[in-house]
Amino acid sequence: MIDNFNIVTFNSRQINKIWCNTSLLYKCDKDYRVEDEVRNMEVRTYKNLIFKRFYNRLEVSGSIHYFFNDGLHNANDFNVADSISTFKELIKHFNIRPKLFKVMGLEYGCNICPQKEVNQILSLLRFYGKKKIIESLEYKNFYIAGTKYKSVKIYNKTQDCPKYAKPNVLRFEVKTNESQFLRTLGINTINDLLSKSIYKQLAVSxxxxxxxxxxxxxxxxxxxxxxxxxYWLDAIINKSRNTFSNRKREYFESLPKNSLFYNLEKQLKNKTNKFINCAYLTTDNKSTIVHNRTINKSHNAQPVKPPKKCLVTGIELTHEKEGAKYIRTSTFKYLRQYDTNKFQELCSLLLSNTKGGHTKYEPKLIQHLNHQIRNRVNNPVKIKQIGYKQKKYSNQYSLAIN
Structure with a gap:
């Protein structure tokens, strides 16, 4: 699932310890300018990973998937158990303290084998959000879209690694260099990449x-x-700000469930679910084999903490920022798209009228739901007295809290 990663530490003792490891091979020295001062950066490598030592930090980057395959390729499936074991191998080899290395960038995705020829599918790609999907100038049948902070890559993996990939493989990948976005996934340090629950968030993403x-x-x-x-460019350029989104929603609603978009989505769901399920079936006392190298789980590993839940609804806060106590916009949007029944339950619980009659100050459904959560947080006694827990409405759903 994970391919490229970029981590950094500013801890001098950790930097010196890693830099003294004899496994690192010298690559080059480079000078760079910081304002009016010229400083030196040393570059060393280890099995295709790049170690860059600056005057105040150490950066490690590269493909953990390539590392898993001894630097040969990243064409095969790289599941959750493989990823965790490989990161543990790297940590053990360099005596890394995982919580001292912050994750600065990550690429993650999965491979699928569609029924339709991959290059034909690529030729049909048009937009990612409101950004046009374009073919890379550097690689053929390799399409990209997004910003420097977050983007997607969709390409022909068979063509990218013809010697190792299966026939007709499509790769869909997310790339981010934004710390704030990584935090929404629960990722702050490399220690988080050792937790199976994080990979569930990557699958959802x-x-x-x-x-x-x-x-x-x-x-x-x-x-x-x-x-x-x-037709779509006109919606972006000449129409109101919501025209594109409305047209896209109507287009998706008009597509049959056996259409190309939904078939590819189904394959992505099946593949990510398979990765996650396999990870949770792996027992803690079982060794994972990586190219005949046996890596045992550490007896000192910290147990994975159960996900926090909203104090009002009991729903998990996996889609909210770290430290959140209540569900907000991110959770409501996710439920509306992926768990309609639960979303309807919340509407029935939080809103006295689920037929669209909202206050003039809260014209949007999500905003209104957020407002109702805030009410229950800020005025719990007052609301309880007027009976929001006792009052029943016609056809009201009951909220099942696990």
């Missing part, structure tokens, strides 16, 4: 980013008038 993809499906003839790029 993959599917969420896929939902931002707009891909034409010419087999759906009745939607042919919408399979024109200019």
């Amino acid at each position: 993959i599917l969420k980013e896929w939902s931002s993809i707009l891909i034409f499906d010419f087999d759906v003839i009745e939607l042919s008038e919408k399979h024109i790029t200019e």
Whole structure:
């Protein structure tokens, strides 16, 4: 699931300890300028990983997947158990203290083998959010979109690694260099990448980013008038700010469930679920084999803490920022898209009228739900006295809290 990563530490003792490891091979020295001062950066390598020592920090980057395959390729499946074991191998070899290394960047995704020819699928890609998906100038059949902080890559993996990849493999990958986004996934230090629960968040993130993809499906003839790029560009440039989103929602609702977009989404769901399920089936006392290298789980490993839950609804806070105590916009949006029944339960619990009659100050449903959560936090006694827990409405759902 994880491919490239970038971690950094500013701890001088940790830096010196790693830099004295004889496994590191010298690569080069480089000078760089900081304002009016010229400083030196040393570069060393270890099995295709890059170690850069600056005057005040040490950065380690590269593909953990390549590292798993002894630097040969990253074409095969790299599941959760493989990822955790490989990070543990790296940590053990360099005597790394995981909590001292902050994660600065991450690439994660999965491979699928679609029924349709991969290059044909790539030619049908149009937008990621409101950003046009374009082909890389450097690689053929390699498409990218997004910003320097977060982007997606969709490409022909078979063509990328012809010697090792299976036939007709499509790779969908998310890349981020934004600490704030990583924190929403529960990732702060490399220690977090040793937790199975984090990989569930990565799986959810993959599917969420896929939902931002707009891909034409010419087999759906009745939607042919919408399979024109200019139709969508016009919505971005000349219409109101919500026109593109509204058109996209209507387009998805019109697509049959056996359309190209939903078939690819189904494959992504099956693949990510398979990775997660395999990870949780792995017992703690069982060794994981990485190219005939046996890596045992540390007896001193810290137990994974159970996810925190909202104090009002009891729903897990896995989609909220670290330190959150209540569900907010991120959770509501996720439930509305991926768990409709639970979202309807929340609407029935929090809103006295679920048919669209909201106050004039809260015209949007999500904003209104947020407001109701705040009410229950800030005025718990007052609200309880007027009976929000006792009052029943017609056709009201009951909220099942695990």
